[in-house]
Amino acid sequence: DPELSGDFGEIMELADKFRKIDVRTNAETERDAKVAREFGAQGIGLCRTEHMFFEGERLVRMREMILSDDEAGRRIALDKLLPIQRQDFKDVLNTMIGFPVTIRLLDPPLHEFVPHEKENQESMAKEMGVSVDVIKKKVEDLHEFNPMLGHRGCRLGNTYPEITEMQARAILEAALELKAEGKPTFPEIMIPLVGTVKELKMQEKIVRDIADQVFKEKGDKVDYMVGTMIEIPRAALTADEIAEVAQFFSFGTNDLTQMTFGYSRDDAGKFLPVYLKQGILKNDPFQVLDQEGVGQLVHTGIERGRKTNPILKVGICGEHGGEPSSVEFCVKAGMNYVSCSPFRVPIARLAAAQASLR
Numbered sequence: 001d002p003e004l005s006g007d008f009g010e011i012m013e014l015a016d017k018f019r020k021i022d023v024r025t026n027a028e029t030e031r032d033a034k035v036a037r038e039f040g041a042q043g044i045g046l047c048r049t050e051h052m053f054f055e056g057e058r059l060v061r062m063r064e065m066i067l068s069d070d071e072a073g074r075r076i077a078l079d080k081l082l083p084i085q086r087q088d089f090k091d092v093l094n095t096m097i098g099f100p101v102t103i104r105l106l107d108p109p110l111h112e113f114v115p116h117e118k119e120n121q122e123s124m125a126k127e128m129g130v131s132v133d134v135i136k137k138k139v140e141d142l143h144e145f146n147p148m149l150g151h152r153g154c155r156l157g158n159t160y161p162e163i164t165e166m167q168a169r170a171i172l173e174a175a176l177e178l179k180a181e182g183k184p185t186f187p188e189i190m191i192p193l194v195g196t197v198k199e200l201k202m203q204e205k206i207v208r209d210i211a212d213q214v215f216k217e218k219g220d221k222v223d224y225m226v227g228t229m230i231e232i233p234r235a236a237l238t239a240d241e242i243a244e245v246a247q248f249f250s251f252g253t254n255d256l257t258q259m260t261f262g263y264s265r266d267d268a269g270k271f272l273p274v275y276l277k278q279g280i281l282k283n284d285p286f287q288v289l290d291q292e293g294v295g296q297l298v299h300t301g302i303e304r305g306r307k308t309n310p311i312l313k314v315g316i317c318g319e320h321g322g323e324p325s326s327v328e329f330c331v332k333a334g335m336n337y338v339s340c341s342p343f344r345v346p347i348a349r350l351a352a353a354q355a356s357l358r
């Protein structure tokens with residue numbers, strides 16, 4: 001029961017009196033966002049849009065898009081996805097009226113969407129009017145040995161700019177529809193997995209051009225921001241250049257931990273328990289932010305970013321955003337907000353207050 005009443009509610013209210021940074025939530029469904037609001041989340045810090053494509057017609061359209069050979073084929077799938085995404089974004093933004101909502105552009109490790117099973121390949125062949133062999137060949141072409149370091153994040157948006165166009169349009173059209181209903185929203189469009197400023201610049205230009213187009217077509221505007229995830233060590237080290245383009249940074253400490261330690265996020269469970277027992281590590285770095293290696297990169301990223309962009313907004317959206325000692329680190333590092341899963345919002349509120357008091 002997310003109702004914060006009685007002693008619990010009182011503690012939360014007290015925490016908010018002392019807390020100096022905002023607490024947002026990671027959510028991509030209306031349901032999660034509503035729960036987080038009831039727990040006191042002040043906006044969404046991470047809406048992972050790839051999570052919106054795991055089932056039903058949208059999964060078919062996503063598969064149609066990635067299996068297409070050319071831009072024309074991808075655009076056919078994207079045109080069908082636009083109204084679906086517009087409604088998705090409207091629903092999510094609607095749960096956070098008056099609060100910022102960071103919507104991250106598509107960041108799927110592609111292998112999660114490629115149809116590997118025979119029956120899925122057959123149904124996609126029928127859907128796309130091609131033979132099963134054509135689909136099989138495409139699936140082979142899409143195979144990656146290391147998908148988490150592969151064709152994902154802004155690499156996808158830069159090689160297939162039409163994906164970014166569709167998502168940016170869907171976000172801004174949703175925000176305009178809500179504005180017309182008297183509901184102010186603050187979308188923050190976030191570019192994932194940026195490692196060089198040029199990757200961000202290309203994506204930012206696409207988003208800004210689409211925004212100008214949408215605002216002209218609809219005869220109205222909404223305020224929006226464009227920013228980036230900082231989750232690749234190179235991005236933290238070149239944060240001064242990146243902050244000349246980004247209006248906000250969100251530290252993706254899941255990937256930043258993976259890439260700083262060189263531990264696979266998906267496989268570290270094989271050796272981490274032994275490392276913890278042997279005392280090589282004090283904590284699981286995917287749970288508790290490593291204040292030395294990863295923390296140094298966070299400090300460097302904030303310091304360099306704010307040097308070229310003093311009004312840069314900074315937050316965290318990795319798992320660590322709801323872990324008390326990591327929240328304390330984020331407060332001390334000068335972040336504006338932490339973002340965590342809905343059920344961790346109360347813990348983050350309390351930890352942020354304790355950090356400020358300390």
Ligand code: PEP
Pocket residue numbers: 046048107231251252253254255256317318319
């Ligand atoms: C991260 O890398 O920390 C992050 C929040 O993004 P994801 O977990 O979706 O890769």
Ligand code: MG
Pocket residue numbers: 231252254255
């Ligand atoms: Mg990430």
